[in-house]
Amino acid sequence: MKNSFDEKVLEEANDWIKANKKVVLATVVQTWGSSPRPAGSRMIVNENGDFSGSVSGGCVESAVVKECFEILKNNKLFKKIEFKVSNESAWEVGLACGGEIEVYLEQIN
Amino acid sequence: MKLEILKEIIKKKEKKSEFAIVTNLTTGESAIYEEGKSLSKNFKKFTSQINTFFQLKKNGTIEDTDIFIESYIRPIKVIVVGAVHIAQYLVNYAKNLNLEITIIDPRGYFASEQRFPNIKIINKWPNEAFAEIKTDKNTALIALTHDPKIDDPALQHAIKNNFFYIGALGSKKTHANRCSRLKESNYTENQIKRIFGPIGIKLGGKSAPEIALSIIAQLVSEIYKK
Numbered sequence: 408m409k410n411s412f413d414e415k416v417l418e419e420a421n422d423w424i425k426a427n428k429k430v431v432l433a434t435v436v437q438t439w440g441s442s443p444r445p446a447g448s449r450m451i452v453n454e455n456g457d458f459s460g461s462v463s464g465g466c467v468e469s470a471v472v473k474e475c476f477e478i479l480k481n482n483k484l485f486k487k488i489e490f491k492v493s494n495e496s497a498w499e500v501g502l503a504c505g506g507e508i509e510v511y512l513e514q515i516n
Numbered sequence: 517m518k519l520e521i522l523k524e525i526i527k528k529k530e531k532k533s534e535f536a537i538v539t540n541l542t543t544g545e546s547a548i549y550e551e552g553k554s555l556s557k558n559f560k561k562f563t564s565q566i567n568t569f570f571q572l573k574k575n576g577t578i579e580d581t582d583i584f585i586e587s588y589i590r591p592i593k594v595i596v597v598g599a600v601h602i603a604q605y606l607v608n609y610a611k612n613l614n615l616e617i618t619i620i621d622p623r624g625y626f627a628s629e630q631r632f633p634n635i636k637i638i639n640k641w642p643n644e645a646f647a648e649i650k651t652d653k654n655t656a657l658i659a660l661t662h663d664p665k666i667d668d669p670a671l672q673h674a675i676k677n678n679f680f681y682i683g684a685l686g687s688k689k690t691h692a693n694r695c696s697r698l699k700e701s702n703y704t705e706n707q708i709k710r711i712f713g714p715i716g717i718k719l720g721g722k723s724a725p726e727i728a729l730s731i732i733a734q735l736v737s738e739i740y741k742k
Contacts, residue, residue, distance in 0.1 A: 412613050412614050413529070413588075413591070413614045415614070417522060417525055417526060417529075418526055418529075420522060421522055421523065421526055424519060424522075432517060434539075434584070434586070436539075436541060436577060436584045437576075437577055445575065446575040446576050446577075446584075446586075447575030447586045484544050485541075485544040487541055511539070511541050511584065513517050513539075513544060513546075514517075515517050515518075515519055515522055516517075516518060516519060
């Protein structure tokens with residue numbers, strides 16, 4: 408049996424919209440190797456920088472928030488971004504687990 | 517994603533219907549897929565592939581395309597017999613796990629709205645209550661009264677309808693007595709063995725929230741065994 412343990416991120420997105428916030432939805436659409444969260448995992452970001460849900464185990468969320476800000480600033484509708492293995496010697500965002508993920512960002516409009 | 521699609525998704529989730537969200541990652545267009553209903557023209561040619569993902573309850577991208585599918589299935593139904601103290605904690609854990617809880621208890625002073633706000637409570641004996649709710653092999657039963665006249669009919673219903681999880685509260689002795697009663701009622705050894713009794717995984721705790729946690733942990737682990 409497949410589980411149905413839903414995280415209610417979309418409901419929260421709707422609540423933010425009702426409170427007149429602009430919301431970007433980030434969804435894991437593809438994974439390779441040992442990525443932390445499966446396809447379909449979600450997080451939402453609003454223009455105040457509030458975020459909820461997750462697309463990794465905390466590894467790339469900060470970068471996703473920045474990308475979402477860019478989308479709102481330029482009033483773009485959607486964008487696809489990839490995250491690869493991080494270089495441990497550098498302060499860059501990446502996945503320490505050795506996996507790769509593709510995240511789709513879309514503004515709710 | 518269009519706001520109207522987001523609202524539609526939330527409505528469908530509230531109605532506990534099964535559907536999929538389909539998104540073209542190149543154009544940004546998204547739509548809702550439901551079995552037997554036709555999709556808009558840009559997604560129509562992918563209907564059979566989308567349906568394959570939907571039937572397997574899988575999320576993913578159709579090979580060599582930019583079409584992403586996210587499948588939604590109904591929450592798992594959990595019937596709790598006994599509106600007791602442990603049930604109050606169970607309900608809280610279940611909320612975070614998106615389980616759909618129904619409580620059955622013929623004793624009105626236990627099964628009150630005030631003790632279980634916003635939870636479906638059926639204030640009837642199990643046999644009458646089960647006539648009102650649809651149950652199947654994706655349903656779980658948690659029997660908590662350890663009163664044979666309330667628990668036993670519910671356990672029998674769960675066995676007959678092949679629930680994926682059946683658990684009953686009570687000591688080893690209580691459970692041994694329960695098993696002999698079921699045997700006398702002509703239930704087979706294999707059917708009786710399906711009941712987890714004493715219920716829950718071994719955590720060691722004796723308080724109501726700890727017992728509720730051990731029951732929920734066992735229930736979730738059984739979901740992944742099916």
